[in-house]
Amino acid sequence: MEAKQICIVGASGKLGQYMVELALNEGYQVVGVCREKSRHKLDRFKDRITLFGGATDDTDVIRQATEGCVAVLTVLVPWGVHGYSLGTARAVLEQSPPDARLIFSCGWHISQDGQDQYSWKLKALVAIASPLARWLRLVDIEDQVRATNLIFQSQRKWTVVRGSDLEEGESEGLPVWAKHVGDPILASNRTRRIDFALFMVKAIDNDVLIHQSPAIVSCQSARQ
Numbered sequence: 190m191e192a193k194q195i196c197i198v199g200a201s202g203k204l205g206q207y208m209v210e211l212a213l214n215e216g217y218q219v220v221g222v223c224r225e226k227s228r229h230k231l232d233r234f235k236d237r238i239t240l241f242g243g244a245t246d247d248t249d250v251i252r253q254a255t256e257g258c259v260a261v262l263t264v265l266v267p268w269g270v271h272g273y274s275l276g277t278a279r280a281v282l283e284q285s286p287p288d289a290r291l292i293f294s295c296g297w298h299i300s301q302d303g304q305d306q307y308s309w310k311l312k313a314l315v316a317i318a319s320p321l322a323r324w325l326r327l328v329d330i331e332d333q334v335r336a337t338n339l340i341f342q343s344q345r346k347w348t349v350v351r352g353s354d355l356e357e358g359e360s361e362g363l364p365v366w367a368k369h370v371g372d373p374i375l376a377s378n379r380t381r382r383i384d385f386a387l388f389m390v391k392a393i394d395n396d397v398l399i400h401q402s403p404a405i406v407s408c409q410s411a412r413q
């Protein structure tokens with residue numbers, strides 16, 4: 190039987206590289222999209238994946254890269270102040286095959302229904318960091334909010350995975366999740382980046398997650 194093909198948009202970043210590795214281990218044929226200048230970061234996979242160089246919000250690149258894919262895993266990042274996240278989400282929603290599972294990454298600050306309960310620390314961080322980052326023209330947090338709002342309104346088979354604080358290290362297993370930030374299970378606020386990637390890859394076959402925005406944490410920290 191021929192292996193199923195998936196596309197990883199933003200494959201050269203830290204999360205993207207973990208997703209490439211895990212998806213290959215799961216037996217998927219992997220197509221990656223990354224900026225031309227970042228191709229070298231994926232050199233160790235070069236004989237095993239197909240790579241498209243380009244901006245992740247480039248509709249032509251996304252159409253070509255996702256052709257024939259059963260799933261598209263997208264790293265949503267709010268870099269710059271020109272709507273990169275929104276453009277990426279739009280390109281994936283509009284250009285990928287109609288039946289594909291679409292899985293997007295973002296942070297806890299994103300809220301699908303406004304029912305999340307945030308700590309004063311997170312609220313303060315967003316309130317101070319957002320305007321500062323935008324003023325420096327580095328990051329526009331609101332861009333990721335606009336991107337996920339577009340996804341939440343879509344009829345496509347999407348999942349928006351909301352990551353907690355991330356740390357490096359060996360896998361601790363598939364993270365646990367809750368519908369809303371503020372749920373006691375999420376108290377540790379930490380996830381290994383490799384396990385964030387694992388959750389993204391495993392979501393491909395988990396239909397329970399369709400039209401959900403799971404907030405995730407390490408399964409081990411949740412037990413402590």
Ligand SMILES: NC(=O)c1ccc[n+]([C@@H]2O[C@H](COP(=O)([O-])OP(=O)(O)OC[C@H]3O[C@@H](n4cnc5c(N)ncnc54)[C@H](OP(=O)(O)O)[C@@H]3O)[C@@H](O)[C@H]2O)c1
Nearest residue numbers: 199201202203204224227265266268294295296352353355
């Ligand atoms: N960092 C955290 O603590 C944290 C916490 C919760 C959730 N998240 C979410 O996790 C996901 C991945 O986060 P991460 O921190 O692990 O980052 P990452 O995987 O290293 O990804 C960064 C991505 O941004 C791209 N990028 C970097 N600079 C760019 C620029 N100037 N213009 C366009 N693209 C640029 C990178 O591409 P190149 O390889 O081409 O540079 C890469 O694809 C994001 O969706 C984030 O919202 C992160």
